[in-house]
Amino acid sequence: MNAYLGVDIGSISTKGVVIDEENNILASDYIWTKGNPIDAVKRLMNSLKDQVDNDRVKIIGIGTTGSARKLIGSMLNATVVKNEITAHAIGTLSLYPDVRTIFEIGGQDSKIILIEDGIVTDYAMNTLCAAGTGAFLSSQAERLGVAVEDFGKIALTSQKPTKIAARCTVFAESDLVHKAQMGYKKEDIIAGLCNSVVSNYLNNVGKGKKIYSPIIFQGGVSKNVGVKKAFENEVGTEVIVDKNGHLMGALGVAILSKNATNKTNFDFSMADEEFETKGVECNGCSNHCEIICVSKNHQMIDSWGNRCSKGDLINKKKSHY
Amino acid sequence: MNNIKIGIPKALLYYKYSILWTAFFEKLGCTVVLSPDTNKDILEMGIRKSLDESCLAMKIYMGHVEYLMDKCDYVLVPRLKCLKKKEQLCTNFQALYDLTQNVFDKQILTYNVDLEKGFTEEKGFIAMGKRLGFSKVQALNAYNLAKLSEEKQKKKKAKERSVILKTTKKLKILLAGHPYNLYDDFIGKQIEAVLKNSDIEVFYSDVYQALDIDKEIEPISKSNYWTFNKEMIASIAYHEPLVDGIILITSFPCGPDSLSNEMILRNVHIPIINLIIDESDSNTGLITRIESFIDIIEERKKHE
Numbered sequence: 001m002n003a004y005l006g007v008d009i010g011s012i013s014t015k016g017v018v019i020d021e022e023n024n025i026l027a028s029d030y031i032w033t034k035g036n037p038i039d040a041v042k043r044l045m046n047s048l049k050d051q052v053d054n055d056r057v058k059i060i061g062i063g064t065t066g067s068a069r070k071l072i073g074s075m076l077n078a079t080v081v082k083n084e085i086t087a088h089a090i091g092t093l094s095l096y097p098d099v100r101t102i103f104e105i106g107g108q109d110s111k112i113i114l115i116e117d118g119i120v121t122d123y124a125m126n127t128l129c130a131a132g133t134g135a136f137l138s139s140q141a142e143r144l145g146v147a148v149e150d151f152g153k154i155a156l157t158s159q160k161p162t163k164i165a166a167r168c169t170v171f172a173e174s175d176l177v178h179k180a181q182m183g184y185k186k187e188d189i190i191a192g193l194c195n196s197v198v199s200n201y202l203n204n205v206g207k208g209k210k211i212y213s214p215i216i217f218q219g220g221v222s223k224n225v226g227v228k229k230a231f232e233n234e235v236g237t238e239v240i241v242d243k244n245g246h247l248m249g250a251l252g253v254a255i256l257s258k259n260a261t262n263k264t265n266f267d268f269s270m271a272d273e274e275f276e277t278k279g280v281e282c283n284g285c286s287n288h289c290e291i292i293c294v295s296k297n298h299q300m301i302d303s304w305g306n307r308c309s310k311g312d313l314i315n316k317k318k319s320h321y
Numbered sequence: 322m323n324n325i326k327i328g329i330p331k332a333l334l335y336y337k338y339s340i341l342w343t344a345f346f347e348k349l350g351c352t353v354v355l356s357p358d359t360n361k362d363i364l365e366m367g368i369r370k371s372l373d374e375s376c377l378a379m380k381i382y383m384g385h386v387e388y389l390m391d392k393c394d395y396v397l398v399p400r401l402k403c404l405k406k407k408e409q410l411c412t413n414f415q416a417l418y419d420l421t422q423n424v425f426d427k428q429i430l431t432y433n434v435d436l437e438k439g440f441t442e443e444k445g446f447i448a449m450g451k452r453l454g455f456s457k458v459q460a461l462n463a464y465n466l467a468k469l470s471e472e473k474q475k476k477k478k479a480k481e482r483s484v485i486l487k488t489t490k491k492l493k494i495l496l497a498g499h500p501y502n503l504y505d506d507f508i509g510k511q512i513e514a515v516l517k518n519s520d521i522e523v524f525y526s527d528v529y530q531a532l533d534i535d536k537e538i539e540p541i542s543k544s545n546y547w548t549f550n551k552e553m554i555a556s557i558a559y560h561e562p563l564v565d566g567i568i569l570i571t572s573f574p575c576g577p578d579s580l581s582n583e584m585i586l587r588n589v590h591i592p593i594i595n596l597i598i599d600e601s602d603s604n605t606g607l608i609t610r611i612e613s614f615i616d617i618i619e620e621r622k623k624h625e
Binding site: 067082083084085086109117119120121122123124125207208285286287288307 | 360361362363511586587592594605606608609610612613614616617620621623624
């Protein structure tokens, strides 16, 4: 049976799926990236390998997405490397063909994707600042001495959410400390934080965009029921969180690899190969580009980061031989 | 008097006045020394010489001035406040001369334009010529000739682009922003490179034919008084029906843009994204945004 592998590797977590021709998920996993995408992908591959019947399932397409898509793409010899906006939209559309709006809040990114008749018509992403993303929530949870996984449940118990200024993480933090010292209840502060994430998101990322339902909410923060509820209060309609919401990017890029013309033959053996990355400073000019070289078993397989052809190490090496 | 070397920093207003400046000094027989395209060394020198809160374009500018220090007799740093009645330029351009004079121990050559106070560009150039030891007539002549060649070259470029705008079969994206952001190697050029790699025809908001700025801006804003931002807003409105998408480029943190970007984003009804560029080195986030933007435009086109 032919199958397709999709890997979505983000700043915080790494997601992978194996699907069949009908987009059914044969195997999936969700693990922490822990700042080491190479190791995370190896762990992911071992887990996926154990879940599928290797004699029967033959992986002929590989897609990668997420912020380390390029690195992982060369490691896996991917047939498709695609940005996460497109991947998320394709994945979500395969399960919810009539979706109009996707809210996505991840570890460092937040984005909104608008869809009309099954095609992406507009999107927006947070600009420089990571206020109101998962990283913000987990740092605040730590400050309050609450596990971030319990955040949502606690928020739901609040009767009167406190107002927290969330435009900037630094100010939110001092506002939060101040409110706590004033004697506001912990659950009210937590609910206030959830509300502020939502209003921050709608004002910054979603500003000026017309939001139509059905709305799907995904990304790590969608697991927080407090934020989901805050979204519903704010937009005045139901917000859907799929149990596989975290896999949408991986699913989307697996589907893209299914639709692509180039095919491969993948057997998970890369999990046993040795991969290494190395930063090299190019001294070709005063830009001093930092070039990333990826090697497999001590052989360079890819490089990037160069602004001009002087630093195009991989092609230089190829022409050398 | 012969062979005075005038250093021109390749940053900020250079991208608006390059022809005028170069032609003026060359007509007077001076040698023009240009700083190179922005590179990492220049950026780092600039950061060291700037206030933390300065915008990226200003930091880059200071690096270019520093580069020119030991390579010329004078560095040209104009002081521009008002080019059109009831309008203003960003305070950075008003303060540019004083700022550089205070930071660098160097002969700075300047000219002042403040129309509301009667200081025209022509007067400024004559005073500048005199300071270099030329007569009023020589300076005026050089200015007039430089003005002519500026106009001629701008018209030629605008015409070429407008023909391509009408005839190309490729996807068309307008890069909108201040020229010093659009054409800088560290800001707009890296965005242009990604677009050209994807076989997209790129247009710029400062290149246009017959644009009536006041007419275009009338329905959008009556109170905006930043000359460069008015031009940008009007050019975007003019290009909107002619291109497939718009990328709005801002250098962080820009005061006037923070106001006018809001106006633009709310008034444009074709795909548009705002990319804010700071001094950080990594362009991963940037490429993700541009790639998905191209995907969206291509998908839209396919379904039209």
